[in-house]
Amino acid sequence: MEKFRYLPNVSTLKLDESLCIGCGSCTLVCPHSVFTMNEKKAHIADFDGCMECGACMNNCPVAAIDLRPGVGCAAAIIQSWFKGKVGVSCETETCC
Amino acid sequence: MATTSGPIPRIKTELDKRDRIGSLLVRLGANRNNYKVSPGLYALGRPDSESVVLVTANYKLTFDTLRKALNGLNAWLLVLDTRGVNVWCAAGKKNFSSEEVILQVKNAHLDQLVSHRKLILPQLSATGVSALKVKKGCGFEVVWGPIQAGDIKSFLAAGFQAGKAMRQVTFTLSERLVLTPVEISQTLKSLLWLIPLMFLLSGIGPDIFSLANLWQRGVPVSLAVVLGVLSGTVLTPALLPWIPFRAFSVKGALAGLLVGLGLMLFSLKTIAFLPALALILLTVTLSSYLAMNFTGCTPFTSPSGVEKEMRQAIPLQSVAACLGLILWFISAFVRTPV
Ligand code: SF4
Ligand code: SF4
DSSP: OTTOOOOSSOOOOEEOTTTOOOOOHHHHHOTTOOEEEETTEEEESOGGGOOOOOHHHHHOTTOOEEOOOOOOOHHHHHHHHHHOOSSOOOOSSSOO | OEETTEEOOEEOSSOOHHHHHHHHHHHTTTTGGGOBOOOEEEEESSOOTTSEEEEEOOBHHHHHHHHHHTTTOOEEEEEOOOTTOOHHHHHHTTSSOHHHHHHHHHHTTHHHHOSSOEEEEEGGGGGTOOHHHHHHHHSOEEEEEOSSGGGHHHHHHTTSOOOHHHHSOOOOHHHHHTTHHHHHHHHHHHHTTHHHHHHHHHHEETTEEOHHHHHHHHHHHHHHHHHHHHIIIIIHHHHGGGSSSSOHHHHHHHHHHHHHHHHHHHTTTTOOHHHHHHHHHHHHHHHHHHHHHGGGGOSSOOHHHHHHHHHHHHHHHHHHHHHHHHHHHHHHHSSSOO
């Protein structure tokens, strides 16, 4: 996946390492291997690989991870501009 | 198959002709919303109380890929009601959710059927499912399986271990191209009015409205529209990793420029500078806009990134589109052969 890179420095991903209990869930669920484990703590190894899917936040048992999840889809974002909703997912049939 | 929890349908691991034709139609965009599998528990091979339980979506293509990949295995397949949508998108929409997993586990009386307490879920469902909630809700532990169904056998053989490669999404040429028929058909549905409109507009000229103009100018401008659509929905996705720049709108514009220039080169002797410029602008803009829309199909664009890109690209695209149209209009009145 290293071949595919999107805009850098935009992700809302934040990790509070002091809260992390080192369960490793985030390394299992992240589809872009953003996290690595080091001495029983998770670290963000590839910040720009994050696509803000929210899987890590959803599965961190101690809420050490925070971000604004959503789908990176132009159609969905246009919708959210008009409807003023945050983090809409694709309700249109155009995508998945 | 009869069990302590009542009869459970057994499924084949081979796909027949009907499955194949059906999947082709789905790929082409026909009745995508009606290609569902009934939710519930299915038996694969001859599973017993020790057999693994795999959880999946009720999108027929997902279900077919999975059962084919599991050929020769004895396992339980728990199909959720994801409204006929694939795993990742359903998880994003929260239809592939912790609650749905818990509901189906209970409906199937899974706790009486198997002696272990493990569910294998596709990793990509993690955006919708919280392992913690599932454990609390039904007592089953979630094991995150690999992304690709084809990796499940080796995942099982390795004792529920997935290597880094199995955990990363891919976006290969074929994975990108399989998306394009749907993209094109959706785009055509919403842009088909554009071509007759362009033909009509092309008729307007010094003699107010002429059929000769309509034909002479309508053909190239429609060609420019069609090429813009193809460039944005097929060429850009296909060449995605090789086109420079990260913003999809820029990639699309570059591809459109290439195609537009190609068209002009082809018709160099018959077209003047002004209309040529107008047509290239139209192709580039369409291609750029449609390429930007392709972000929704990729597994790596973040919403923050797409939003940032759109805020910059949409004003430019609007200006370029208006400029193209104005030039196209003006060129009809300029005394050069079109
Ligand atoms: S939001 Fe998704 S891509 Fe980003 S770090 Fe979390 S799991 Fe990985
Ligand atoms: S999921 Fe949370 S607690 Fe577990 S390793 Fe990641 S950050 Fe740490």
